[in-house]
Amino acid sequence: MLEIERVSRSFGGVAAHTEVDLHVAAGEVVGLIGPNGSGKTTLLNVITGLSPAERGRVRFDGRDVTNLRPDRIALLGLARTFQTPRILHRMTVLENLAAALFAGSSGVRTLSAAGRDRLLGLLDECGLGDRTDELASKLTLPEQRRLELVRTLVSDPKLILLDEPAGGMTPAETEGMARLIAEVAAKGRTCIVIEHKIDMISSLCERICVLDFGRVIADGTTAEVLEDEAVLEAYLGRRDAAA
Ligand SMILES: Nc1ncnc2c1ncn2[C@@H]1O[C@H](COP(=O)(O)OP(=O)(O)O)[C@@H](O)[C@H]1O
Ligand SMILES: [Mg+2]
Known part of the structure; x- marks a missing residue:
């Protein structure tokens, strides 16, 4: 690999x-x-x-x-996280995932209902299910690290x-x-x-x-x-x- x-x-x-x-x-x-x-x-x-x-x-x-x-x-x-989490502080948790999903794609950038469900499912799995509409800057450090990790997973x-x-x-x-x-x-x-x-x-x-x-x-x-x-x-x- x-x-x-x-x-x-x-x-x-x-x-x-x-x-x-x-x-x-x-x-x-x-x-x-x-x-x-x-x-x-x-x-x-x-x-x-x-x-x-x-x-x-x-x-x-x-x-x-x-x-x-x-x-x-x-x-x-190939995806990675950083020693100091790199997330988009002025976006919500869900928007952070959508931005990660669209990174590198040049097509239409609207989240379909199925796409949104998938991201919400991922957030649930990663213990951020109740934080989806929170601004990333409001998250605690452990939550920011979780968010950064989920961002790496959206591209599978x-x-x-x-x-x-x-x-x-x-x-x-x-x-x-x-x-x-x-x-x-x-x-x-x-x-x-x-x-x-x-x-x-x-x-x-x-x-x-x-x-x-x-x-x-x-x-x-x-x-x-x-x-x-x-x-x-x-x-x-x-x-x-x-x-
Ligand atoms: N951009 C850089 N400019 C100059 N020196 C660097 C830079 N990045 C890392 N180093 C040096 O390279 C070495 C390894 O650093 P780093 O990979 O960050 O170590 P670790 O992650 O194991 O703590 C250190 O001596 C560090 O000072
Ligand atoms: Mg280091």
Whole structure:
């Protein structure tokens, strides 16, 4: 589904990635973890075409998408969320979904009754059924994150990339988000989840890839990776020290 081959990228001479390899098979839900600044978000930016790869290739669903325009890549069936939710604050929740549905389409932009029902159904599934006419700016952070996630689902993408979907959430809110990802977003889809909350990653992902200073330092089953000495040292150790 996704093949990242030896991707390298630097900013002003400082390497953000050094020869990153990551292959994700159809249907996999892969956790992408690593300390702050290790290159997780930049990797999503490279995959989605927002940040050019200097070297290396990205293949998605059998096509070379390296450095294609973000809207072209999105149309192939790839959607993402951002560390800071990107939603349309001055539109209602339902309007946000309609706007996502019409993005990239040049035809008539009126929502049919069936289309509206589908979006309302999605909102219901995602716990926003009672917020459909609320302005997005009025939503709480967890609700904004949910809305951003539902926006990625309206196009029924093959692959979704989630950048810290539970960032800033309480443990209970985090559990709700994990359930939403497992039961709705990642159902029948391929998914990469960036998250610092290891319990959430463990519950969602059978496989974890760990970045440190822009290099893959571990890639394997969740159980293997969370016992790996280098991972404990680079990531969990530092996190504990900071806590
Ligand atoms: N637009 C940018 N300009 C300069 N440096 C950047 C830019 N984006 C990211 N970086 C640098 O690349 C590295 C990786 O950042 P990032 O991918 O955001 O890490 P993470 O998401 O793992 O916290 C960091 O050193 C960061 O400072
Ligand atoms: Mg990040």
